[in-house]
Amino acid sequence: MTSSMSRRSLFAATGAVLAVGLAACTANDPLAKQAAAGDNKGFVAGDGSVTEFALDKRSDPVEFSGKLFDGSTISAAKLRGKVTILNFWYAGCSPCRKEAPDLQALNAEFEPQGVKFLGVNIRDEAATAEAFERGYKLTYPSIMDKDGGVLLALSQLNLVKPSAVPTTLVLDKQGRVSARLLGEADKSTLKALITSVLAEK
Numbered sequence: 001m002t003s004s005m006s007r008r009s010l011f012a013a014t015g016a017v018l019a020v021g022l023a024a025c026t027a028n029d030p031l032a033k034q035a036a037a038g039d040n041k042g043f044v045a046g047d048g049s050v051t052e053f054a055l056d057k058r059s060d061p062v063e064f065s066g067k068l069f070d071g072s073t074i075s076a077a078k079l080r081g082k083v084t085i086l087n088f089w090y091a092g093c094s095p096c097r098k099e100a101p102d103l104q105a106l107n108a109e110f111e112p113q114g115v116k117f118l119g120v121n122i123r124d125e126a127a128t129a130e131a132f133e134r135g136y137k138l139t140y141p142s143i144m145d146k147d148g149g150v151l152l153a154l155s156q157l158n159l160v161k162p163s164a165v166p167t168t169l170v171l172d173k174q175g176r177v178s179a180r181l182l183g184e185a186d187k188s189t190l191k192a193l194i195t196s197v198l199a200e201k
Helices: 002-026 030-037 094-113 126-135 149-155 187-198
Strands: 050-052 065-068 073-075 084-089 116-121 142-144 167-171 177-182
Touching: 050 187, 065 142, 065 149, 084 094, 094 116, 094 187, 126 142, 167 187, 177 187
Parallel strands: 084 116, 116 142
Antiparallel strands: 050 177, 065 073, 084 167, 167 177
16 A cells, blocks of 8 residues: 555656646747647647738748649749748648638639649548548649658748648748748638738739
8 A cells, every 4th residue: 555655646746747847838838838738639729820021021932842632743833923822731620620611712712813722731641631622622732741841841941830730821922931820810811911912013
């Protein structure tokens, strides 16, 4: 009995130390707070922040390439000259499901103006991703990025947090990031960002 009580005391003490340490680490990190919540939602959502980059503050054009679920390939270079919306998602992510109808609606609205929507699926096998696309009637393609190539290319530039899904990037016609939305994309906000970058000379 003494041994059992000692083990319980040790576990309790260890748990208290870990809790204190975790609280200190997560005090100012909303993504870490969500991860620590332990609610098994399977993703760490963005914090809902929107960042716009002025023309003179934008980074160099982004570079990436990948294979679409239809087997064709695409690269950032092929998108030059078009305003491009990159949306990082996967089927099991609930904010991704919530924003999908709005993304499709904006795609339909802006496609005639030359705007290119492109998904970047970071987790799913083809069958799962394609079922999602059929379910939400998505008409824009997605890159298979289960190996993390596109995600890594952009996270190295501090443009995407690998654990924050969904994330949506707006690229200007030169391929530079003009805006970033962390978390579920608000339709009216994204529409305003697209309209703004389309109007740039």
